[in-house]
Amino acid sequence: MKNCPNCNSEMEDHFELCWNCNYSLSQGKVVEITESLPGTRELDCLRCGIPMIYSGNYRFHEGARMGILGNIFEIFLNRESFDLYLCPKCGKVEFFSPRTP
Ligand SMILES: [Zn+2]
Ligand SMILES: [Zn+2]
Structure with missing residues (x-):
């Protein structure tokens, strides 16, 4: 001990x-262990002030396009995946790239 x-x-x-x-x-x-785990980030919607919900980790293949959202996802061109958070009240969506170890 x-x-x-x-x-x-x-x-x-x-x-x-x-x-x-x-x-x-x-x-x-x-x-801070909680900050390094996906889905445990504490995040309040800037508009509503209520906690946003972790709605999953999204992965993209190289060069993947998501229709009209393609331009948005080009930001993540060099990311393999990112976490998606959703406000249950106003539907605002936030993306975060997972922290690199
Ligand atoms: Zn201690
Ligand atoms: Zn909201």
Whole structure:
């Protein structure tokens, strides 16, 4: 057993991450795990102020076109995939490219 240098919780010796405060021994700081996982980004609709819903990760083949949306998706030309968020009230859609590790 060892103790977390941040919150002093007991940690298993082989754990790199504190179960209590997310302190990473390898990075030497508390890491925000939720932000690195798809679908867990907390996002409020700018118009309605309510949380937007994660509606999936979309993948595109190279050169894929989506009809009239093709111009929009050209922005993501070099992205393999991106996450789509939807406001349940006004239908506003936001795209995010997943963070590269
Ligand atoms: Zn800790
Ligand atoms: Zn909205």
